[in-house]
Amino acid sequence: MEDNVRSAHVRSTPTRAIRSVVRAQTVRYDKHKQFGSIAHNTTGVRCELCLPGHYGNPSLGGEMGACRPCACPTIENSHSTECVMTQLVVAGPAASQEDAYVCTACDRGYEGNKCEVCADGFFGDPMEINGTCKECECNDNIDLMAIGNCDTKTGICLKCIGDTRGEHCEVC
Structure with missing residues (x-):
């Protein structure tokens, strides 16, 4: 089998497997006989798993079970x-x-x-x-064990230590 395989559906019987190419986009062939399905972002021997970075329930089939990013x-x-x-x-x-x-x-x-x-x-x-x-920049003038050292929206330092002040604890 080639190193690169087009997206494929797999149907198997106890004695043989039938593979049919269904898409033109290339998917890396997996040595464990897993095939990526571009249509529903699935992988696995029976397209039963979502590709990494996707969620869904492929066992439902079709759009309902499609794996979404x-x-x-x-x-x-x-x-x-x-x-x-x-x-x-x-x-x-x-x-x-x-x-x-x-x-x-x-x-x-x-x-x-x-x-x-x-x-x-x-x-x-x-x-x-x-x-x-x-990362907030407070010039090493905060207690790293404390919570809420800086504003999570603006980055302004809120808990300066060591007699420092300023938006970034930069003033003595």
Whole structure:
């Protein structure tokens, strides 16, 4: 088999497997006979798993079970490579829009169920377009064991120590 395989569906019987190419996009062939499915972002011998960075329930099949990209906090500005589904809504007009998932590997400096807020010691707004969380700069004049040393939106230092003051604890 080639190193690169086009997306494929796999149907097998006890004695043989039938593979049919269904898409033109290239997916890396896995030596454990797993095939990526571009249509529903699945992987596994029977397309039973979501690709990394996606959530869903492929066993339901079709669009209902399609694996969707993790938005941590948004698809375009994601700060986690992994998420897990916590609830699949299958009834109602906007069922797939109501699915609940949690981002499980927020980058350093991000936290929240969708990596949507800056962690303590960081500031910014990850919900903005290209928004990031940057480390607060308090010139080593804070107690690193304390919580709330700086404002998580502005980065202004709030708990200067050692007789220092200023927005970045830079004034003696």
